[in-house]
Amino acid sequence: MTDRTLVDRLLRTRGSAVISAYLGLPNDPTEQRGVPIRLEEQLYQAGIDPRAAPALRRDADTIRDAVAGLYDTLRNGVALFVSGEIGLFEQVWLPRIVPDRVIVGQRPYVRPLLATQQRCPRYCAVVTDHQHSTLLIASADGLWESDHLVSPGVRKPNFAGWYGLAEYTVRNRAEGLVRRHHRHTVEAVENALRRNGCELVVVGGSRHSVAEFRTVLPRHLRERLAGSFTTNPRVATPAEVRRDADEVVDRWNRERQRRLLDDIRAHAGTDAARVVSGLTGCLSAVNERAVDLLVVRTHDTAPGVVCDNCDLLAFEERTCAICGTENRPVPDVYEEMVVAVLDSGGTVEQVDSDAPVPGHPVARLRFPVPAGG
Numbered sequence: 547m548t549d550r551t552l553v554d555r556l557l558r559t560r561g562s563a564v565i566s567a568y569l570g571l572p573n574d575p576t577e578q579r580g581v582p583i584r585l586e587e588q589l590y591q592a593g594i595d596p597r598a599a600p601a602l603r604r605d606a607d608t609i610r611d612a613v614a615g616l617y618d619t620l621r622n623g624v625a626l627f628v629s630g631e632i633g634l635f636e637q638v639w640l641p642r643i644v645p646d647r648v649i650v651g652q653r654p655y656v657r658p659l660l661a662t663q664q665r666c667p668r669y670c671a672v673v674t675d676h677q678h679s680t681l682l683i684a685s686a687d688g689l690w691e692s693d694h695l696v697s698p699g700v701r702k703p704n705f706a707g708w709y710g711l712a713e714y715t716v717r718n719r720a721e722g723l724v725r726r727h728h729r730h731t732v733e734a735v736e737n738a739l740r741r742n743g744c745e746l747v748v749v750g751g752s753r754h755s756v757a758e759f760r761t762v763l764p765r766h767l768r769e770r771l772a773g774s775f776t777t778n779p780r781v782a783t784p785a786e787v788r789r790d791a792d793e794v795v796d797r798w799n800r801e802r803q804r805r806l807l808d809d810i811r812a813h814a815g816t817d818a819a820r821v822v823s824g825l826t827g828c829l830s831a832v833n834e835r836a837v838d839l840l841v842v843r844t845h846d847t848a849p850g851v852v853c854d855n856c857d858l859l860a861f862e863e864r865t866c867a868i869c870g871t872e873n874r875p876v877p878d879v880y881e882e883m884v885v886a887v888l889d890s891g892g893t894v895e896q897v898d899s900d901a902p903v904p905g906h907p908v909a910r911l912r913f914p915v916p917a918g919g
């Protein structure tokens with residue numbers, strides 16, 4: 547299952563009480579002993595104590611059992627989505643440490659998962675030289691080889707003759723073979739992206755090989771190229787490739803976020819009616835289904851309310867301003883905003899707390915909405 551289909555499925559999941567649990571998993575064995583205690587604290591804070599409904603307590607036990615079984619394969623973090631009532635059990639490895647959090651709601655709590663997927667997208671790393679190409683797929687689950695290509699090389703000339711001509715012929719033939727090798731590699735990359743649901747490509751190799759390979763990349767792959775790194779393909783280990791390629795993806799992400807925020811600032815300058823900032827303005831815009839891009843800080847949360855009848859979001863009103871139905875409290879109104887924006891075809895960017903955001907939260911709109919309306 548690709549990262550995106552998992553999120554899509556989670557976004558469609560509804561139940562009367564779904565537990566979402568995020569836990570950071572230390573690689574240090576001495577710190578691992580603290581994991582069950584941290585889980586208990588989070589369960590308790592989410593209201594899952596001996597007085598909680600039996601179904602909820604059973605689901606909490608499912609999570610305890612799952613976490614107890616993780617010790618042999620500890621990675622940076624795990625997300626668990628559980629509801630016995632609707633047969634939901636989903637365990638997702640997280641490539642980064644996320645703050646511990648347990649939330650009980652009517653659907654899975656997806657913000658931390660979306661944020662990690664955005665920061666660590668599944669990608670294809672191509673390590674290539676003039677004759678060999680190795681394609682590795684990097685995801686939160688690990689790193690695996692998707693393809694390995696070996697193209698025929700050129701034999702050295704072994705005949706006597708006019709040296710210059712022989713060299714010229716051999717060089718031409720060699721260049722043709724290298725071009726063909728690169729073309730085959732491009733085809734393999736296209737297949738790997740399709741098969742593995744990757745969004746990005748990272749290229750590694752000698753400076754010369756990388757430059758050469760970039761020239762044969764068709765436009766649709768160049769648009770997905772996060773960048774490149776220099777390595778010696780004959781000696782680089784998969785772990786080293788991953789480390790170098792992760793750095794490339796990190797840089798790509800920071801650059802992408804910087805462009806996005808610049809774009810919002812530019813909009814605020816020239817088309818101010820299509821940018822709103824602050825929670826009140828953004829809530830109104832989300833309620834109007836007007837948000838094209840919502841930017842929120844990853845670790846910010848705020849309680850709020852939602853009307854189950856018309857999906858209207860608000861801060862604290864007891865009843866819905868449109869239909870009068872009693873509102874349901876939610877622990878994090880940002881989560882509701884994120885899901886509503888995705889639901890209406892917009893995009894969401896979750897940024898670090900120290901990102902230079904022009905107002906928080908901030909939204910770029912498809913059309914202006916009345917302030918505070």
Ligand SMILES: [Zn+2]
Pocket residue numbers: 853854855856857858866867868869870871
């Ligand atoms: Zn309503």
